[in-house]
Amino acid sequence: MTGEAWIDLIASIREAFEVVLIVKSLCTEYPGDRGTAIQAAHDVSFTVPDGKLFTLLGPSGCGKTTTLRSIAGLETPTSGEVCLHGKVVFSSAAGVSIPPSRRNFGMVFQSYAIWPHMSVFQNAAFPLEVSRRKPGRKEIADRVMRVLRAVALNDLADRAATKLSGGQQQRLALARALVMEPELLLLDEPLSNLDAKLRERMRFELKRTQRELALTTVYVTHDQSEALALSHEIAVMNEGRIVQIGSPRQIYERPCNQFVADFIGTTNFIDAQVIEETVDGRCRVGTPVGALNAQCLDRLPRNEAVTVSVRPEDVELSEQPPEGGDRDTVCVGVVDAKAFLGEHLDFHVRIGDLVLLARAHPSLRTLVGERIFVRMRADKCIALPATSAAKA
Amino acid sequence: MLRAANDRENNDVIRMAWAATPSTYRMRLAPDAKWFVVGAAVGLAAWLALVPLGFLLWQSFLTPETAEHPAQLTFDNYRTAYWSVETLRVFGNSVEFAIGSASLAFFIGTVFAWINERTDTPFKSTFFALSLVPLVIPAILFTVSWILLASPKIGIINIAVQNLFATELVVTNIYSMGGMIFVDGLHQSPLAYLLMTAAFRSMDPSLEESALMCGATVLQIARRLTLKLVWPAAVAGFLILFLRAIESFEVPALLGLPVGIEVYTSSIYQAVQSYPSDIGLASSYGMALIVIASVCFYAQSRMAAAVEKFSTVTGKGFRPRVMRIGRWRYLAAATFATYLAIIVVLPFLVLVWCSLQKFYVAPSMAALRNVTLDAYRAVFDYPAFANAVWNSLVLSVASATVVTLTTAVLCWIVTRTKLPGRWLLDNLASLPLMFPGLVLGLAIMVCYLHVGIGVYGTLWIMLIAYVTRFMPYGMRYNAASMLALHKELEESAMMSGASWGVTFWRVVLPLLKPGLTAGWIYVVIVSVRELSSSILLYSPGSEVLSIMIWEYWQNGQSVELSALGVMLIASLLCLVLLERFASRRFGIADPAV
Numbered sequence: 002m003t004g005e006a007w008i009d010l011i012a013s014i015r016e017a018f019e020v021v022l023i024v025k026s027l028c029t030e031y032p033g034d035r036g037t038a039i040q041a042a043h044d045v046s047f048t049v050p051d052g053k054l055f056t057l058l059g060p061s062g063c064g065k066t067t068t069l070r071s072i073a074g075l076e077t078p079t080s081g082e083v084c085l086h087g088k089v090v091f092s093s094a095a096g097v098s099i100p101p102s103r104r105n106f107g108m109v110f111q112s113y114a115i116w117p118h119m120s121v122f123q124n125a126a127f128p129l130e131v132s133r134r135k136p137g138r139k140e141i142a143d144r145v146m147r148v149l150r151a152v153a154l155n156d157l158a159d160r161a162a163t164k165l166s167g168g169q170q171q172r173l174a175l176a177r178a179l180v181m182e183p184e185l186l187l188l189d190e191p192l193s194n195l196d197a198k199l200r201e202r203m204r205f206e207l208k209r210t211q212r213e214l215a216l217t218t219v220y221v222t223h224d225q226s227e228a229l230a231l232s233h234e235i236a237v238m239n240e241g242r243i244v245q246i247g248s249p250r251q252i253y254e255r256p257c258n259q260f261v262a263d264f265i266g267t268t269n270f271i272d273a274q275v276i277e278e279t280v281d282g283r284c285r286v287g288t289p290v291g292a293l294n295a296q297c298l299d300r301l302p303r304n305e306a307v308t309v310s311v312r313p314e315d316v317e318l319s320e321q322p323p324e325g326g327d328r329d330t331v332c333v334g335v336v337d338a339k340a341f342l343g344e345h346l347d348f349h350v351r352i353g354d355l356v357l358l359a360r361a362h363p364s365l366r367t368l369v370g371e372r373i374f375v376r377m378r379a380d381k382c383i384a385l386p387a388t389s390a391a392k393a
Numbered sequence: 394m395l396r397a398a399n400d401r402e403n404n405d406v407i408r409m410a411w412a413a414t415p416s417t418y419r420m421r422l423a424p425d426a427k428w429f430v431v432g433a434a435v436g437l438a439a440w441l442a443l444v445p446l447g448f449l450l451w452q453s454f455l456t457p458e459t460a461e462h463p464a465q466l467t468f469d470n471y472r473t474a475y476w477s478v479e480t481l482r483v484f485g486n487s488v489e490f491a492i493g494s495a496s497l498a499f500f501i502g503t504v505f506a507w508i509n510e511r512t513d514t515p516f517k518s519t520f521f522a523l524s525l526v527p528l529v530i531p532a533i534l535f536t537v538s539w540i541l542l543a544s545p546k547i548g549i550i551n552i553a554v555q556n557l558f559a560t561e562l563v564v565t566n567i568y569s570m571g572g573m574i575f576v577d578g579l580h581q582s583p584l585a586y587l588l589m590t591a592a593f594r595s596m597d598p599s600l601e602e603s604a605l606m607c608g609a610t611v612l613q614i615a616r617r618l619t620l621k622l623v624w625p626a627a628v629a630g631f632l633i634l635f636l637r638a639i640e641s642f643e644v645p646a647l648l649g650l651p652v653g654i655e656v657y658t659s660s661i662y663q664a665v666q667s668y669p670s671d672i673g674l675a676s677s678y679g680m681a682l683i684v685i686a687s688v689c690f691y692a693q694s695r696m697a698a699a700v701e702k703f704s705t706v707t708g709k710g711f712r713p714r715v716m717r718i719g720r721w722r723y724l725a726a727a728t729f730a731t732y733l734a735i736i737v738v739l740p741f742l743v744l745v746w747c748s749l750q751k752f753y754v755a756p757s758m759a760a761l762r763n764v765t766l767d768a769y770r771a772v773f774d775y776p777a778f779a780n781a782v783w784n785s786l787v788l789s790v791a792s793a794t795v796v797t798l799t800t801a802v803l804c805w806i807v808t809r810t811k812l813p814g815r816w817l818l819d820n821l822a823s824l825p826l827m828f829p830g831l832v833l834g835l836a837i838m839v840c841y842l843h844v845g846i847g848v849y850g851t852l853w854i855m856l857i858a859y860v861t862r863f864m865p866y867g868m869r870y871n872a873a874s875m876l877a878l879h880k881e882l883e884e885s886a887m888m889s890g891a892s893w894g895v896t897f898w899r900v901v902l903p904l905l906k907p908g909l910t911a912g913w914i915y916v917v918i919v920s921v922r923e924l925s926s927s928i929l930l931y932s933p934g935s936e937v938l939s940i941m942i943w944e945y946w947q948n949g950q951s952v953e954l955s956a957l958g959v960m961l962i963a964s965l966l967c968l969v970l971l972e973r974f975a976s977r978r979f980g981i982a983d984p985a986v
Contacts, residue, residue: 073888101884101887101888102893104888105890110881110884114879114882116886127889127891131886131889131899177885181890
């Protein structure tokens, strides 16, 4: 086959899957204290479609930043492959490793890494000035000002970079990553150094910018609400491995194990045992509050110990007996404690020995100690393998 | 998992993409400007550090070479140097002197650095500028001035006390171990101050502020937080002071030898000066120093491993803030002023007084009438004077520039790469620290007598000696600032598409500029003061100023010596002021400055 035929074939395959970034079986190690190797990322594989924002989410030390730095080329993985736009940028098997400066990936660092000896303009112009096809002075000025305008820093172009506030530094870091028109944008916890209000605003700005430019992006965060709000797709990581990949809704509503259910949002865990396994992902389990209909992802054998996860907002409360569908669970409890949080009200409802956290509309005014009805829909109760935190 | 179905297809894409990748990237270690620069720096360090060491070792196994007897292979030097009671005394003296001097300097330097960097003591910028002044006083002049001040017979302090109380009591005797420690420690304290200032400046004050919020007092913060955070820098600093004290030559030679207190350096000097000069014995004494220094370096490298977590300058700019110490600030300022008087004003005034006489006498009204400028005239009439000035200038600027740039690259390799054996490189570049200047001069002399590249007897051989000698100080200065530089600042430049060379030139060097500038000034000054290596390497035509001073002392011309000293100190002072003005004028607007 000729070279051209190869390229055509690659192009057609790429189109077929619309995949821009492929990360395959990536393993990265750090030298440990006594000559041992610490596996920071283990067998990490995922793909990112064109123009999508993909998030690596997990607690600190789970390997998400290492994975990102391996994609950037700042770490050299021990094995695996990274492939962008049909071009191998790293492959241990083939011995390919393009230096980070040649990858043309934009990156925003957690500390922003704004160079304190340069002005705002100089910081943003740096990628253009050092590029191998250096544009003319005027073109640099045009492109820098355009990108500074996009992040609303055009008025501060001549200011010393050290005189910027945290939010401005973050925007400058983003501008610097965007000015080179990167093929891939890498964001390493870009919002973690901002205060809460600003973080929320920057989250929307970041989302708008990413969607407008349709820039393929890999985003690293430990903040689950950030991940849910921004991402097209999320990979939840734990102890160096990817635990689950899915859309924000899938991750939230169909967690595949206790770790994911616990890490994303808040949830109630109820110990249970499978009474009856049914087809099409449903099962019936016995719990301290009685039998319960639940969803399950894998087939669960009879008598298997499981944990049922129910989100607080799916624990529906009412003072009058609710009309339950035939697969819903209805039981009676007592209000143990409650907390008014403005937009909603948190109830601790005691049913026998079990205390469930329920999130209700503030209009519900049941007093502490009073009786209350609880309804849990079958499709909102997820039966998970009991001891599966580390199992993928 | 969900994508398992796609895996096979992905495999194919990767395989085909691999075929389309330009072949230049298929080699992992493509030749690169980085490896060229790194290789050159490593090669230079290895040549400078190892070759003289080789010659030193070789020499230590040879008998003295005379006209009648050619040199012979022998172990006698080591037997003389290590198998005698005399040696034990030399060892004890050396360690006592070095620890005493380093501790005194470190204590003074740290206290004043903390006062000036972290408290609201008044006149801080003035103090900082003035505290650099003692650095410009060469050790030989400093020692001579303290002889004039505190020697038992002619010392002004003793004469003043004796006249005042009409006694024969000798209150200060500079010719003693205590006197040696006092003079050397005092002379090194500005260096300790500089080192600790750099460490305090690179520390985020919010760490201290958070301790303040926890209810800690100023002293508690200083003791439990500030000192612990600057610990790596402090250890590095103390090591420099210790090694400088143990290789200090002028103080033991002028103060110790007359009363028979010998340390390693003065023993080496005596061995070289004896006839026939016993280079072999000197070399084996030098080996003892190398062993002592190696132990220090081992301890230091153990410390450095834990240093990453002290990385304190991040991309987020911080503004140094100070603590309020209330009324204590006046006491602090007064202490600082007293210190400066003792270390600068007093020695300088003594030299000025001495230079205005025909021969040395203690100050009195009678002597005041004999004031004359004859000594200055004599210095200018000295035939080699203009030449010596020029040589000193060229040598110091050249060596400072070479040292600063080379060690910046070396330090980068040591602190930033994961290159195997980089600790070796650190030790290699620091190796010359273990050579006393005298022995280094000797080794280089022998080396370039045998390696005929035509540098012997020129300024080049002295440049080589200076660069070798001061390379370790460049390393220490750079390491301190490089460790405080956050890695992401470089990585973001690389992600912006900058090659290693561009990143180094446009991001690393400018960010290190405060540290580099401080290191550069320091190397210029120590180069001008350098005596112990030059003394064996100069030849007619390549004399430097410190050699001229030494010759005056040997001839007992203390009046001419004082005149030259006063002029040298004054011009070095101008140099420092000029440098500070320049770096402020063209310097970068860095918050850490």
